[in-house]
Amino acid sequence: MSMTMIKDGIYSAAFLHEMLETTSNLYRLGWDERNGGNISYLIHEYEVLPFLNVDDVKRTVAMNFDASPLAGRYFIVTGSGKYFKNVKKDPANNLGIIRISAEGKSYEILWGFEDGGIATSELPTHLMNHMKRLAVDKNHRVIMHCHATNLIAMSFTHSLNEIEFTKTLWEMCTECLVVFPEGVGIIPWIVPGTNAIGEATAEKMEEVRLVLWPHHGIFGAGSTLDETFGLIETAEKAAEVYTIVCAQGGKKQTLTDQQLLELAHAFNVVPRKGILKL
Numbered sequence: 001m002s003m004t005m006i007k008d009g010i011y012s013a014a015f016l017h018e019m020l021e022t023t024s025n026l027y028r029l030g031w032d033e034r035n036g037g038n039i040s041y042l043i044h045e046y047e048v049l050p051f052l053n054v055d056d057v058k059r060t061v062a063m064n065f066d067a068s069p070l071a072g073r074y075f076i077v078t079g080s081g082k083y084f085k086n087v088k089k090d091p092a093n094n095l096g097i098i099r100i101s102a103e104g105k106s107y108e109i110l111w112g113f114e115d116g117g118i119a120t121s122e123l124p125t126h127l128m129n130h131m132k133r134l135a136v137d138k139n140h141r142v143i144m145h146c147h148a149t150n151l152i153a154m155s156f157t158h159s160l161n162e163i164e165f166t167k168t169l170w171e172m173c174t175e176c177l178v179v180f181p182e183g184v185g186i187i188p189w190i191v192p193g194t195n196a197i198g199e200a201t202a203e204k205m206e207e208v209r210l211v212l213w214p215h216h217g218i219f220g221a222g223s224t225l226d227e228t229f230g231l232i233e234t235a236e237k238a239a240e241v242y243t244i245v246c247a248q249g250g251k252k253q254t255l256t257d258q259q260l261l262e263l264a265h266a267f268n269v270v271p272r273k274g275i276l277k278l
């Protein structure tokens with residue numbers, strides 16, 4: 001591609017600005033301390049072409065799993081060990097645009113990670129989740145991980161049964177059932193950054209868009225950064241209400257199963273089976 005086709009640089013790309021806003025918001029809310037959290041956002045080639053010469057590969061980084069179903073796909077992704085606090089003031093060191101290579105065992109850095117950085121250590125989970133969500137949702141584009149405070153706290157004090165955990169969140173705010181009718185998936189504690197935690201998370205992502213990593217954080221999936229952020233925000237708000245309810249001495253009354261069912265009917269959503277006892 002001739003350089004004359006390239007617009008006034010990547011800094012005018014909407015997807016980059018969305019990443020800056022989202023990482024700033026996650027930091028502002030206290031869900032991404034230090035280098036906590038990571039995001040990957042699938043961008044279409046036609047969105048990248050106006051800003052980058054995609055034949056100019058800066059570096060190639062090996063991966064120890066097979067991402068060949070995503071070969072040729074582009075992602076803007078946060079860097080490993082990078083602080084969300086710093087993304088907005090220094091995007092080129094903290095973010096990267098990568099393309100999964102043709103054989104699926106490495107990725108090519110096309111922009112960013114300028115100080116020699118690489119994509120998040122949770123890339124296996126991100127890519128495995130992208131594969132799983134794309135198979136069930138053609139509009140899927142975003143995987144987001146953060147250390148949402150009250151959801152982590154709940155993983156110490158609440159049962160880790162998915163049905164019970166989801167039911168508690170649904171009860172805490174009326175909007176929850178509408179926003180995540182399929183509920184929350186929960187995996188066992190597994191060492192982060194491994195293929196094993198990626199596989200366990202992706203297995204859950206076939207059915208749900210929210211997966212809790214006990215004593216660690218949450219993964220969300222969605223079609224836009226806003227929608228995925230909103231999904232996590234809604235679950236975290238419910239967890240915060242749960243924290244306060246417990247601190248105030250526990251529930252004296254709650255949303256009933258009948259009310260939750262009425263809500264589902266009113267908003268035309270199908271609640272995950274086995275939660276409402278009606």
Ligand code: 13P
Binds near residue numbers: 035082119192
């Ligand atoms: P990265 O800095 O590699 O993205 O890791 C942060 C994290 O939250 C690990 O789970």
Ligand code: ZN
Binds near residue numbers: 146192216217
């Ligand atoms: Zn984490």
